[in-house]
Amino acid sequence: MDHPLLSVQDLTVQFRTRAGTITAVDRVSFDLAEGETLAILGETGSGKSVTAQAVMGLVPRPAGQVTGGRIIYDGTDLLTRPPSEARRLNGTELAMVFQDPLSSLNPVLRVGAQIGELFRRRRGASRAEARRKAIELMDRVGIPAAARRVDDYPHQFSGGMRQRVMIAMALALQPRLLIADEPTTALDVTVQAQIMALLADLKAEHRMAMILISHDLGVVAGVADRAMLMYAGRVVETGELREVYETTAHPYTRGLMASIPELDGPRERLQPIPGAPPDLMRLPSGCPFRPRCAYATDICASQPPTLAAVPTRPDSHRAACHHAEEVLADVVAG
Amino acid sequence: MDRTTGQVPPTDQALVAPPAGDPAGPVDTPPPDADPLAGRPRGTIGRLRIIGSLVVVACYVVAAVVGPILLQYDPVATDLKARLQPPGTRLPDGSLAVFGTDQVGQDVLAQMMQGARVSITVGVATLVLAGLIGVTAGLVSGYFGGWLDAVLMRLADVQLTFPSILLAIFIASILGPSVVNVVIVLSISNWVTFARVTRSQVLALKERDYVDATRTLGAGTWHLITRSILPASIAPILVVATVELGHVILAEASLSFLGLGTPASTPSWGMTIANGRDYLSNAWWISTIPGIGLAILVISFGVLGDALRDRFDPRLRSM
Amino acid sequence: MTAYLIRRTLFAVFVLWGAVTIVFLVLRLVPGDPAQLILGSDATQEEIAQLRDQMGLDRPLPVQYGKYLSDVVNLDFGDSYRYHRDAMDLVTERFPATVQLAVVATVIALLLGISLGVVAALRVNRLTDRLVSVFALLSQSMPSFWIGIVFILVFARQLHLLASGGKGGLDRMILPGITLALPFIAILIRLTRSGLLDVVHENYIQTARAKGLSERVVILRHAVRNALIPIVTVTGIEFGKLLGGAVIIETVFAWPGVGRLLIDSISARDYNVVQAAILMIAGGFVLINLVVDILYGYLDPRIRLGR
Numbered sequence: 001m002d003h004p005l006l007s008v009q010d011l012t013v014q015f016r017t018r019a020g021t022i023t024a025v026d027r028v029s030f031d032l033a034e035g036e037t038l039a040i041l042g043e044t045g046s047g048k049s050v051t052a053q054a055v056m057g058l059v060p061r062p063a064g065q066v067t068g069g070r071i072i073y074d075g076t077d078l079l080t081r082p083p084s085e086a087r088r089l090n091g092t093e094l095a096m097v098f099q100d101p102l103s104s105l106n107p108v109l110r111v112g113a114q115i116g117e118l119f120r121r122r123r124g125a126s127r128a129e130a131r132r133k134a135i136e137l138m139d140r141v142g143i144p145a146a147a148r149r150v151d152d153y154p155h156q157f158s159g160g161m162r163q164r165v166m167i168a169m170a171l172a173l174q175p176r177l178l179i180a181d182e183p184t185t186a187l188d189v190t191v192q193a194q195i196m197a198l199l200a201d202l203k204a205e206h207r208m209a210m211i212l213i214s215h216d217l218g219v220v221a222g223v224a225d226r227a228m229l230m231y232a233g234r235v236v237e238t239g240e241l242r243e244v245y246e247t248t249a250h251p252y253t254r255g256l257m258a259s260i261p262e263l264d265g266p267r268e269r270l271q272p273i274p275g276a277p278p279d280l281m282r283l284p285s286g287c288p289f290r291p292r293c294a295y296a297t298d299i300c301a302s303q304p305p306t307l308a309a310v311p312t313r314p315d316s317h318r319a320a321c322h323h324a325e326e327v328l329a330d331v332v333a334g
Numbered sequence: 335m336d337r338t339t340g341q342v343p344p345t346d347q348a349l350v351a352p353p354a355g356d357p358a359g360p361v362d363t364p365p366p367d368a369d370p371l372a373g374r375p376r377g378t379i380g381r382l383r384i385i386g387s388l389v390v391v392a393c394y395v396v397a398a399v400v401g402p403i404l405l406q407y408d409p410v411a412t413d414l415k416a417r418l419q420p421p422g423t424r425l426p427d428g429s430l431a432v433f434g435t436d437q438v439g440q441d442v443l444a445q446m447m448q449g450a451r452v453s454i455t456v457g458v459a460t461l462v463l464a465g466l467i468g469v470t471a472g473l474v475s476g477y478f479g480g481w482l483d484a485v486l487m488r489l490a491d492v493q494l495t496f497p498s499i500l501l502a503i504f505i506a507s508i509l510g511p512s513v514v515n516v517v518i519v520l521s522i523s524n525w526v527t528f529a530r531v532t533r534s535q536v537l538a539l540k541e542r543d544y545v546d547a548t549r550t551l552g553a554g555t556w557h558l559i560t561r562s563i564l565p566a567s568i569a570p571i572l573v574v575a576t577v578e579l580g581h582v583i584l585a586e587a588s589l590s591f592l593g594l595g596t597p598a599s600t601p602s603w604g605m606t607i608a609n610g611r612d613y614l615s616n617a618w619w620i621s622t623i624p625g626i627g628l629a630i631l632v633i634s635f636g637v638l639g640d641a642l643r644d645r646f647d648p649r650l651r652s653m
Numbered sequence: 654m655t656a657y658l659i660r661r662t663l664f665a666v667f668v669l670w671g672a673v674t675i676v677f678l679v680l681r682l683v684p685g686d687p688a689q690l691i692l693g694s695d696a697t698q699e700e701i702a703q704l705r706d707q708m709g710l711d712r713p714l715p716v717q718y719g720k721y722l723s724d725v726v727n728l729d730f731g732d733s734y735r736y737h738r739d740a741m742d743l744v745t746e747r748f749p750a751t752v753q754l755a756v757v758a759t760v761i762a763l764l765l766g767i768s769l770g771v772v773a774a775l776r777v778n779r780l781t782d783r784l785v786s787v788f789a790l791l792s793q794s795m796p797s798f799w800i801g802i803v804f805i806l807v808f809a810r811q812l813h814l815l816a817s818g819g820k821g822g823l824d825r826m827i828l829p830g831i832t833l834a835l836p837f838i839a840i841l842i843r844l845t846r847s848g849l850l851d852v853v854h855e856n857y858i859q860t861a862r863a864k865g866l867s868e869r870v871v872i873l874r875h876a877v878r879n880a881l882i883p884i885v886t887v888t889g890i891e892f893g894k895l896l897g898g899a900v901i902i903e904t905v906f907a908w909p910g911v912g913r914l915l916i917d918s919i920s921a922r923d924y925n926v927v928q929a930a931i932l933m934i935a936g937g938f939v940l941i942n943l944v945v946d947i948l949y950g951y952l953d954p955r956i957r958l959g960r
Contacts, residue, residue: 089865108878
């Protein structure tokens with residue numbers, strides 16, 4: 001990648017809480033090329049959403065703060081620019097779809113007004129023009145009878161339709177990078193597939209780059225080019241999606257893979273990873289995944305693992321595990 | 335609250351990615367404790383607020399108890415030579431009028447200390463009476479429920495949607511000015527808050543298992559109320575009482591100002607302020623200084639109440 | 654929305670009925686002879702007998718109550734002893750002045766309270782925020798009648814800027830209006846501030862920021878409107894309290910409204926007027942609350958359009 005659209009380098013985000021400071025995102029780096037789709041995967045509290053918020057300049061302040069690293073978008077470091085200026089890229093260059101469409105839409109404004117305000121406030125369009133464009137967009141994202149529903153309020157839509165409204169809003173000004181944070185988590189199964197299909201479709205049409213955040217490795221499988229797994233704010237494995245899924249080199253990824261139900265496969269028992277998600281207040285020494293890991297040895301307690309090339313594809317696939325080769329051998333052996 | 339936005343950490347099964355489509359799957363939200371007020375030394379400021387306001391209140395109580403003994407105040411005495419003297423005047427009888435004298439030559443400071451005695455007595459007595467009525471109503475309402483609860487709470491609704499000062503003025507106008515009547519009137523307009531707080535405490539406690547456990551052990555109703563419910567309700571009721579004390583003293587002053595509160599023989603601050611109105615141009619201090627005294631006391635109770643509430647029960651904010 | 658309106662209207666009627674009943678009960682259940690109490694100790698036996706007869710004190714309580722209710726529905730409170738005129742007429746003549754004062758106070762409170770609340774929320778935990786909080790604390794803790802007196806002393810007697818009392822143009826309404834508004838301003842400041850601070854944590858505010866809207870638009874268009882919904886309800890309740898509070902302020906500023914009529918009638922023991930005035934204020938209050946409920950439904954589409 002000679003000229004990535006987005007390059008995040010050593011990003012660190014911390015939250016001050018009553019009990020002390022926690023590091024929600026710990027030296028995370030990744031690149032994203034134009035038109036590429038990256039899946040950021042991990043369980044609750046792994047820092048994937050906060051990473052997205054940091055890119056959008058939406059880390060909740062004053063409790064949360066980006067304390068280190070760079071976020072280089074199209075050649076400029078967003079973190080060196082004043083927040084009000086960086087935010088101007090939101091909507092036009094960067095856009096975001098959130099996980100809970102009901103609470104993410106303003107309950108007292110008509111959906112048409114919420115979509116249209118992008119044209120009115122950001123492009124100086126007239127009220128009538130903004131409304132016409134809002135209808136067009138709602139139509140495009142598959143909301144039936146858009147011309148009639150443009151004057152409805154969010155609570156009058158179903159969950160799936162609300163998420164379509166969110167997507168319409170994100171796409172309005174044709175951004176080059178779309179971040180979708182658990183876009184289907186709050187929806188039921190049939191709707192999930194429709195929304196994912198819509199996102200894949202729109203991405204191809206607009207040639208957008210996309211960051212797809214999910215806890216569910218299955219959901220992103222058909223859409224993402226690359227995958228990045230996060231645990232306790234750190235990147236534990238990253239590579240092309242096929243590599244990560246087929247030649248898994250981190251026990252955490254392996255645990256997550258084992259917990260995906262296969263729709264057409266035999267009805268095996270799912271294997272949960274033992275133990276609870278990490279408490280960011282009290283991380284263990286060395287590797288944060290250690291207490292839940294079957295491969296853990298003494299070195300895991302004394303030395304935090306760093307990202308290292310995985311022998312099968314050293315140019316792109318990397319994992320942060322002292323026992324990566326053992327995991328890989330086990331995975332390949334089946 | 336939408337359960338998908340809940341921040342209750344998933345339990346031991348958290349790492350099982352839910353079957354595709356479970357809407358209650360784990361979600362990634364900022365750490366639950368992230369709070370914009372984090373890092374503020376709440377404890378220290380809270381303690382300072384409590385100590386500071388308690389000190390002020392204590393000064394008033396001491397002045398109310400000791401003051402009238404040191405500086406005799408006779409409501410019917412007049413001394414025309416000493417009338418309308420500004421603060422700091424040396425009176426003909428040799429004493430110093432720190433806050434000046436009023437239209438009949440009475441020392442304003444002596445009046446204020448006498449007034450503090452009346453106002454604080456009325457305030458505390460009102461809270462005790464209103465508290466008794468309200469706590470009883472709240473207990474009965476919350477514990478027994480049913481039609482009794484419905485009637486009492488609708489009555490509370492009606493009274494809350496009715497300007498309480500009007501009710502107080504009306505009742506006071508019929509009963510006539512007397513210290514006892516003021517207490518009765520203000521209690522009637524203040525029981526509702528106590529009833530509501532107690533009722534919500536009872537309902538919350540009824541849900542908790544330890545009350546259940548006591549019940550299954552065969553404890554009687556009375557035992558349950560006195561041993562489990564009342565002790566747990568004390569803190570919120572005291573917080574409410576502190577907040578209300580300021581309001582009650584203010585209401586008493588308003589009634590007395592209108593001539594509907596305490597009688598002339600036991601003048602409270604409201605009455606002193608009312609008397610000074612006619613002498614605003616040539617003796618500003620008669621009205622102004624007692625007003626400042628009253629305001630400081632009310633502010634102290636307000637600060638104390640807020641601080642106690644923040645410390646013991648932030649949920650009471652909405653009450 | 655229709656069901657909502659019907660529910661609110663029924664509650665308003667219920668509250669009004671409650672108020673009437675309370676007034677009835679208070680007059681009948683006080684210890685001693687109500688007629689004696691009302692007329693005071695220097696009334697003659699004939700006067701007392703006449704009042705006993707008018708109040709129907711010899712008949713059983715339910716019968717008295719029935720007659721009382723029908724009188725109230727017909728707005729018939731009898732004549733004023735002082736003016737020998739219909740008590741309700743006296744009250745309705747004075748009512749506009751009171752409403753005028755309450756409206757001026759409400760406008761002042763809304764303008765000052767909401768803007769100070771927004772400013773405090775934008776500058777949360779900084780010096781401005783603290784100053785606004787102190788102002789709010791002072792406004793609700795200082796006795797309003799005393800503030801009125803101080804205002805008269807400073808602005809009318811010393812500076813000769815504003816008139817101290819009596820009815821007249823807008824300049825005569827400023828001092829009583831502000832005095833009446835102060836406690837309400839304090840409530841609005843706190844409510845707006847905490848409402849905004851709650852709302853800015855809502856997800857839709859994050860969405861608005863993700864759209865690249867300026868912080869001004871985010872706050873004014875997306876946050877304030879949601880934070881205002883509870884303010885509408887409180888405004889209704891507080892407007893009613895202003896009608897009650899006007900009793901004191903009208904006395905301080907010699908404002909010829911219902912409140913002053915009420916106090917004058919109490920000292921003259923003119924009880925027909927007292928009842929008429931109290932029920933008039935209560936009725937105005939209940940009506941305002943009903944209007945506010947309807948407005949609330951309109952502001953929040955989730956109620957207006959039904960769930």
